[in-house]
Amino acid sequence: MKRTTLAGVAGLVLSGLAVLPASAAPTWVDTDDLVDTGDQVTQLQVxxxxxxxxxxxxxVLTWVDxxxxxxxxxYRRPGAAWSAPITLADPTGAPRLEQLAGLTVSYSVGSTLSTVGLRPSDLGATLPTVVADHVVPGTVTTAGExxxxxxxxxxxxxxxxxxxxSSLVEVAPAAEVTFxxxxxxxxxxxxxxxxxxxxAPDRSQQLLLxxxxxxxxxxxxxxxSTYADLAFSASGEIAWVEKAGSAAAEVRTAxxxxxxxxxxxxxPASAGNAAEPSLAKFLGPGDHVLVWREQDDSTWSVKSSALGVSTAGAxxxxxxxxxxxxxxxxxxFAASAGPGGQAVSWCRPDAAGCTVRAAFRSGTTWGPTAxxxxxxxxxxxxxxxxSPAAVGSQDGVAPTAWTDGGDDVRVSANDHVGPMTTPRNVSxxxxxxxLIARWSGRDDWSGVASYRLQVADFGPRQGNGxxxxxxxxxxxxxxxxALRVAPGSTRCFQARATDGVGNVGDESPVRCTMAPVDDRGLHRSKGWSRVRDAKSYRNTxxxxxxxxxxxxFRNYPFTSLMLLVRQVPRGGKVEVLLGGRRIRTxxxxxxxxxxxxxxADRDSLRSQKRTLQLRVVSSxxxxxxxxxxxxxxxxxxxxxxxxS
Structure with a gap:
């Protein structure tokens, strides 16, 4: 039986902080295909x-028809179906997709750079906005904001x-160079x-930062040297492919x-081909991981290396x-990462075409290829x-998307994160x-399969157990x-969900409700009479x-209470005492x-077991x-x- 300290429960009850879902067994999951979109999909980005x-x-996916x-x-909201394709822009001329950053698409037509996308507030489409003319295609990127x-x-x-x-900053001044x-x-x-x-005009290259x-x-x-396939990771490291003269291409990092x-x-690597950029770098939880493709005239390979912990740069x-x-x-060939691990995918050539394969790395080891x-x-x-420069989400590794013909788009992700369960607030x-306990679950890829509900109770004198x-x-x-709450007790509940591939999420935040001690639960002196009343708590x-x-009420360890009374125009007064000391009238x-x-409360008193007394002071x-x-x-x- 699981035990949670009461202080911890109180923090959850009072703050309502969400609990992040836990990682579980990694499983590759496909969503429904985006089939027959009517588009001839090119330049796909995710x-x-x-x-x-x-x-x-x-x-979110974007492409050019x-x-x-x-x-x-x-776009696809967490746990939902894909939206219908939305035409954001119909430029005059063939557009080049420069970058997809969240819900914003940067594209160029000739030397004109424009942006378009969806509003983050309501996912409504924006109008295309021209950013600049005379842009060198292929040089668009983002650095922070x-x-x-x-x-x-x-x-x-x-x-x-x-x-x-509206602020424009010069990163590199005008010179006779080509970026x-x-x-x-x-x-x-x-x-x-x-x-x-x-x-430079003599075709010599420089890699600058x-x-x-x-x-x-x-x-x-x-x-x-000549350079290709620059990558700036979410952790702030840089990777590229460098070829020095006639030497073999190298994967290098800064x-x-x-x-x-x-x-x-x-x-450490064997010879690659700098003419065909093939590098992807990303950050994993606790270590740095590099993945790249090596290609010569007749063979290829997908390789990975991790940064040593003891020696920087090793x-x-x-x-x-x-x-x-x-x-x-x-x-x-593509790669992505998040707090839960790293994923790499590629389309292995074969006689019939190619087979999309993927591997997931959690901790320090790559799992089996799927x-x-x-x-x-x-x-x-x-x-x-x-982009490897995109910061990973708490929800796990970002998905892989690929085209499977003219208008068929497939999306797959490694589902290794349990569902998020959210309870409804209760009084x-x-x-x-x-108490009607209500909750809901959300799982981005495989959906919620089932829930487990747990309950716990504590009485009016409990606070340190x-x-x-x-x-x-x-x-x-x-x-x-529907749950019963006993008079004088506090009942709490929490729920936990399991998704369609067996990942178990963390417990939801705790919700608690308290029922009062009934008047019949108090020891009364002479002078009191019982009144039956259908509109009162428990009818008395x-x-x-x-x-x-x-x-x-004996052995009460706290310094606060709340008296529940029937208010009448000429009602009397009652004095609240703790251990003989007056708290409030x-x-x-x-x-x-x-x-x-x-x-009624008395913050100056220290919590200890005292006799609580309610004494009538009017006549x-x-x-x-x-x-x-x-x-x-x-x-x-x-x-x-x-x-009422």
Whole structure:
């Protein structure tokens, strides 16, 4: 039987903090295909976004319809079906998708850069907005909140700029260079950095790095090298493919050290092909993981290396995840990550086309390779995952999307996270001894299969012991249950969901409700009479007009209470005492009302077991006592007020 400290329960009850779902067995799950969209899907991109209604991670796809040159988007809210494709823009000319960042699409037509997308507040479509003219295609990136691109100034000169809102910052000044490729992201401490390849008129290249707003770029690569496939990770490290002269291409990385300097390290690898960029870098929980594709004329492989913990920059020997003969296209290889682990996917060439495969890494080990689907013609397969620079979501690893023909889009994700269960709020005051516990669950990929409901009770004198949970319902698809609340006790409930592939989520936040101690649960002196009343708590009241008449509750360890009275126009007064010390004098006079809560407390007293006494201090005027809310965590008066 699970035990939870009462103090912990109180924190959950009072703050309402959500509990994040726990990781569980990793399983690859396909969503329903986006089939027969009517589009000829090209330039497919995928990313995640924060759903405005649930604040959880959703998935968004964008592509260009090759038949119409429309920019199209579809989104999927957590646990929901895909939206119908939405045409965001129908530009004049063939658009190039530059970047998908959440719900915003950047695209260029010729040298004109525009943005379009969905509003984060309601997922309504925005109108296309022209950002800049004279943009160098293929150089658009983001660095934190900055949109970055290379600008062609004419006469052979270009410069690199970043924009945040209406502010334009020059990252690299005008020079006789051609910007070949850019990547951006946030370095540790949230500094926006941009890394880029510039090519001089003699075709020599430089790999440079600069922080937005800084005018002193740093060279990362070696003289005489060429560079490709820049990647800026969510953790602030940089990776690229570098080829020095006639030597074999290398995977290289740069890490920011504690002194604020970028240090360059190579990664053990065999020969690759820098002419076909094939690198993906991302961060996992607790370690840094690099994944890349190596391709020569006739063989390919997918490899991974992890950064050593003891020695900065010491990458482990590569692990080969898959290899084979033929050509694995650079756009048939993708990787993503989140707090729960890392995933890599690729479309393995075979005689019939190619087979989409994937592997998931949790902790320090890659799991077995899974087959996600087949593509009849290998040329149709185009894999996409969110940028390695995108920050991972708490909901797990971002999905892989791929095209499976002209208008067939497939999406798959590694479901290793249990569902999130949310309880409905309940009043902390319960006046009918019946609690309707309600809850709901959300699971992004495989759906909620069942719930388990647990309950726990504690009495009016408990506050320092443990709260013992017991299972009320073991496995159910229902999302509500009627529970009894005993007089004077507090009943709590929590629910936990299991998804369709067996992942078990964490317990929901705890919800508790308290029933008052009935007037019959108090020891009464002479001078009190019992009154039957259908509108009172448990149909009874205690009535007294005698000064000095008392009601007693022994061994009460707290310093607060809330008296439940029947208010009448000429009601009398009652004095509240703890251990013989007066806490407060309460009047029961006022317009006729039932179940009026009157709080009393004495913060200056230390909690200890004392005799609680209610003593009538008026004479000849009626005092009508219905019950007392007792315990460490009392409801507020509004929750216990007369509902009529």
């Amino acid at each position: 990313d995640t976004f924060v759903d405005p209604s649930t604040h959880a991670q959703g998935t 090759a038949a119409t040159d429309d920019v199209v988007l579809a 900055h949109l970055v691109w290379a600008e062609d100034l004419g006469d052979g000169k270009q410069r690199l700029v970043a924009r945040n809102g 070949v490729e850019t990547a951006g992201g946030l370095a540790p401490f949230d500094f926006p950095y941009v890394v880029w390849v510039s090519q 600069n922080m937005v707003g800084n005018r002193s770029p740093q060279a990362l690569g070696r003289t005489g 890490l920011l050290d504690r002194l604020g300097s970028w240090q360059v390290f190579g990664v 990458w482990s020997a590569p692990v080969t995840l898959d290899s084979g003969a033929g050509v694995l296209g650079a756009d048939q 087959t996600l689907g087949t593509v009849a013609t290998a040329a149709d397969a185009r894999l996409a995952t969110p 902390r005051a319960n006046l009918d001894n019946r 443990d709260l013992r949970w017991r299972t009320a319902v073991g496995a159910t698809s229902r999302t509500q249950r 009241l205690l009535r007294s007009t005698r000064k000095g008449a008392t009601l007693t 309460l009047s029961t006079a006022g317009p006729a009302k039932r179940m009026v809560p009157l709080p 000849g005027r009626p005092v009508l006592i219905d019950g007392v809310f007792l315990g460490q965590f009392l409801p507020n008066p509004r929750e216990a007020r007369d509902p």
